[in-house]
Amino acid sequence: MMNKSIAFLGGGQMAEALIGGLVASQAAHPETICATDPMAARRDLLKSRFGIRVGEKNGTAVREADLIVLAVKPQAMPAVLSDVGPALSGKLIVSIAAGVTVAWIRERVAQPRAIVRAMPNTPALVREGVTALAYQPDLSADDVRAVRSLFEAVGSVVAVEERLMDAVTGLSxxxxxxxxxxxxxxxxxxxxxxxxxxxxxxxxxxxxxxxxxxxxxxxxxxxxxxxxxxxxxxxxxxxxxxxxxxxxxxxxxxxxxxxxxxxxxxxx
Missing domain, CATH: 1.10.3730.10 (ProC C-terminal domain-like)
Structure with a gap:
């Protein structure tokens, strides 16, 4: 079981798939998972289905978590990071936003511990997905295990250089x-x-x-x-x-x- 608390910023389809995989595989306890979404109906669904904590405010979720999953659309990323950027200091960040680079995120976040770019795909909803991960040199072995556990809960995982992530997006x-x-x-x-x-x-x-x-x-x-x-x-x-x-x-x-x-x- 993961030894980190997790916050999913954005309660969309992929966040739901990852949360479901973590809970079903017992890779993480529901009490250690939080998800945010602006829609109350969506928050209620995630809470009732998985028994996790939910909220409307990204800032609160970030402050209480070790691992932050940026599960928002690329177009929404600037607003989200403008809101919570300073609170991400010292956090392990995973982004699943297509086309958004690690360098771009790093420019808008105050001293994160590490940033991982990930590209999962929709078969994660039935735990048959495949996720490509682009690690950075500053990622510790413990953080690598945590990130891999997150995505192995919904399928297979491969590691690639970040420069290849757009090709991964186009393929898988x-x-x-x-x-x-x-x-x-x-x-x-x-x-x-x-x-x-x-x-x-x-x-x-x-x-x-x-x-x-x-x-x-x-x-x-x-x-x-x-x-x-x-x-x-x-x-x-x-x-x-x-x-x-x-x-x-x-x-x-x-x-x-x-x-x-x-x-x-x-x-x-």
């Missing part, structure tokens, strides 16, 4: 939306060929889940796994040919590139 941060589109398209194809909608959607979603698990657990290159399905002159190679004609690979790569560039723009 935005990637669930690309996969949802692929699942929808697979299901639509099944419906076009006569399958009932519910059956087609289940087949599509489970196929994506199973294929992803094979990549993770077998450790083989996706191309090799693809070749094992595509027999000579068979159905799969006929379908793969159509994906190549349609430019699927290029479209997906371009989507990651576009989202990465947008993350870079948000950070300027």
């Amino acid at each position: 941060g935005s990637g669930p939306a690309y996969v949802f589109v692929a699942i929808e398209a697979l299901a639509d194809g099944g419906v076009k060929m006569g399958l009932p909608r519910a059956t087609a959607q289940l087949l599509a979603a489970q196929t994506v889940l199973g294929a992803a698990r094979m990549v993770l657990e077998r450790g083989e290159h996706p191309a090799r796994l693809k070749d094992q399905v595509a027999s000579p002159g068979g159905t799969t190679i006929a379908g793969l040919h159509q994906l190549e004609v349609g430019g699927m690979r290029g479209c997906v790569m371009a989507a990651v590139e576009a989202a990465t560039k947008r993350s870079q723009e948000l950070g300027r």
Whole structure:
């Protein structure tokens, strides 16, 4: 169990996922967690669902916590740091705001103990997320363990250089939306060929889940796994040919590139 009290500034979807993971995995006791949100209904929901402390004032939550999670939209970050910047002195700060750099935060915070930039993704809501963490040289081993525990409660964790965080945002941060589109398209194809909608959607979603698990657990290159399905002159190679004609690979790569560039723009 974590030995730090945690304050989530912003009670949005990702904060809810992280709080739920911490409580369910017993990585943190509910009494050590506080979340703020301007909406009373949202505060009431978090309190009733997880048994944590809630509040409207960011300053109060910051003063009572060791680890501060900046779980607000990038556009709201200037106002939040203007409000609580001085109170963050000596605190361990984790930011999950897309495009917001450590240097930018450091300029607006009075002597934080350390700042970690994180990019989780929405499958954290079902504890199957993946989070990229950019550590700074001044981060202690104890703080590294605390931050990893926070995100391991909702999935896998990888460490990257901060300069790569925009690319992470474009790939795994935005990637669930690309996969949802692929699942929808697979299901639509099944419906076009006569399958009932519910059956087609289940087949599509489970196929994506199973294929992803094979990549993770077998450790083989996706191309090799693809070749094992595509027999000579068979159905799969006929379908793969159509994906190549349609430019699927290029479209997906371009989507990651576009989202990465947008993350870079948000950070300027």
